[in-house]
Amino acid sequence: MKIDRRQDGDAVRVALTGELDLASSDEVRSFIEAALADTRPARVLVDMDGVAFCDSTGIEALIRARAAAVAQGSRLELVNVHGIARTTLEITGVLRLFT
Numbered sequence: 001m002k003i004d005r006r007q008d009g010d011a012v013r014v015a016l017t018g019e020l021d022l023a024s025s026d027e028v029r030s031f032i033e034a035a036l037a038d039t040r041p042a043r044v045l046v047d048m049d050g051v052a053f054c055d056s057t058g059i060e061a062l063i064r065a066r067a068a069a070v071a072q073g074s075r076l077e078l079v080n081v082h083g084i085a086r087t088t089l090e091i092t093g094v095l096r097l098f099t
Contacts, residue, residue, distance in 0.1 A: 029065050
């Protein structure tokens with residue numbers, strides 16, 4: 001998993017490239033939580049354009065990161081979600097939590 005972060009107005013954009021699964025989910029969650037702590041943004045935009053796959057551990061990481069954002073008064077949004085990752089998030093009902 002490749003993770004990049006950049007400031008985007010009042011938001012922090014976290015761009016993911018690779019598979020969001022057991023091997024990368026802890027790293028992604030920790031990265032997002034660090035971005036929240038470092039910058040205390042109004043929003044965190046998780047750009048999933050480069051995510052080819054997302055399993056249940058990836059979903060859990062996103063939900064935990066969202067909870068961390070909400071706890072500090074921020075919002076976590078998923079953007080550019082497509083393909084199998086989008087299908088997985090839609091079928092589980094999780095995508096609506098992030099839009």
